[in-house]
Amino acid sequence: MSEVKRSAARVAVIGDIVESRRTSDRQVLHDAVSTVLARVNAEHPVLDPAVITLGDEFQGVYATLGEAFTAAFTIRAGLRPHDVRFGIGRGDIQALDPERGIHDGPAYWAARDAIVEAERLAGKAALRTTRAVYRSPADEPALVAAVNAALTALDHVLGSLSPVSWRILGGRLEGLTQQDIAAREGITPSAVSQRVRGDGIGMAMEAMRMLGELP
Numbered sequence: 001m002s003e004v005k006r007s008a009a010r011v012a013v014i015g016d017i018v019e020s021r022r023t024s025d026r027q028v029l030h031d032a033v034s035t036v037l038a039r040v041n042a043e044h045p046v047l048d049p050a051v052i053t054l055g056d057e058f059q060g061v062y063a064t065l066g067e068a069f070t071a072a073f074t075i076r077a078g079l080r081p082h083d084v085r086f087g088i089g090r091g092d093i094q095a096l097d098p099e100r101g102i103h104d105g106p107a108y109w110a111a112r113d114a115i116v117e118a119e120r121l122a123g124k125a126a127l128r129t130t131r132a133v134y135r136s137p138a139d140e141p142a143l144v145a146a147v148n149a150a151l152t153a154l155d156h157v158l159g160s161l162s163p164v165s166w167r168i169l170g171g172r173l174e175g176l177t178q179q180d181i182a183a184r185e186g187i188t189p190s191a192v193s194q195r196v197r198g199d200g201i202g203m204a205m206e207a208m209r210m211l212g213e214l215p
Helices: 026-043 065-078 106-122 141-159 163-173 178-185 189-198 201-211
Strands: 005-017 048-054 057-062 084-097 102-104 132-135
Touching: 005 065, 005 106, 026 048, 026 057, 026 065, 057 065, 057 106, 065 084, 065 163, 065 201, 084 106, 106 132, 132 141, 141 201, 163 178, 163 189, 163 201, 178 189, 189 201
Parallel strands: 084 132
Antiparallel strands: 005 057, 005 084, 048 057, 084 102
């Protein structure tokens, strides 16, 4: 039996499509997820590229919490109008079979607990917009609580965005200018700016930026 290799604490991300069974064409959805994951893997730092693992679920591994959050936010925006639920966990990772990319360990266990918790919280009326939860045996409980408070508030803002505002947010995360987005949407740059300010897009982007700087 090959030796199990262990890594230092890493951040595992598990994601799945919310209510994917209601999708009429599962192949189209699968292809969309594959395309978005490939783009985000190419454009953002990742240790173990995010890939589809089972059904509509995917997972990846990142060096820092900030890199994991940035990837998750970008994936979520890129897959609209489909919504995505995330479980993020930090801890050790064991490479059970490096050649086939089979991993296990506390980071994955924490991420699995987190995604289950995200689904449970979304079942409550007051927290129905919850889409991301963080768990970590490697961090102080106060830090984990603070991160989850920020995620809950951010999810509330994102959960109230219109389809147009989501596309504007996605465009900004892709690095497009307001002029580029305006041309794509068939509206004026001023209208884009108004939505960025009035719909909470600017606040959401600032929250994403700060969470994206976490070590």
